[in-house]
Amino acid sequence: MMHVTVVDWLVIAAGVAAIAWVNWYFFFAERTAVIANTGASGRQEVTVVVRGGYEPSTIRVKAGRPVRLAFDRQETSSCSEEIVFPDFNVRKFLPAHQRTIIELTPPKAGTYEFSCGMSMLHGRLVAD
Ligand SMILES: [Cu+2]
Structure with missing residues (x-):
């Protein structure tokens, strides 16, 4: 036994x-996932607040259509000063207390991760 x-x-x-x-x-x-708003142009738009993380951190979009992300960075913590989209070869500086626009088009359905420059804060675009 x-x-x-x-x-x-x-x-x-x-x-x-x-x-x-x-x-x-x-x-x-x-x-906490949000579905991107689609404007008349067909462009999908989302504002992401950057403050100790990304809010929302999961963004649902349609594949094959342009996505416009406005990163609204509301802090000066050095952790979040860079944003990286490895699948799109995007690495961009986010000035504190400003909105930084990143435009990209998910080529096909899938999950596209993004993170801060040190890979500590994480978010994702989910395209379908
Ligand atoms: Cu970081």
Whole structure:
């Protein structure tokens, strides 16, 4: 017969907590997703507030159509001073307390990550 120790229970509890956290994290990320507004030109527009992270951090767009992102940086913390879109070869400086426009077109459906220059803050464009 299997002998279950307190340590075993702690390992199991930690595993369950980790799974719950991952589920919550992705659920929360989906909940905070926004769908880009589409103007008459067909261009998709979103404002992203940069303050200790990206808000919203998940942006849903249509693939194959231009996206205009306005990064509104409301802090001076050096962490967020650069924005990087590796899939688009974009690396741009975001001046504090200003809006910086980045335009790109997701070529096909998929998830395109973006981050700060040190890869500490994360967001994503989800194109479908
Ligand atoms: Cu950073």
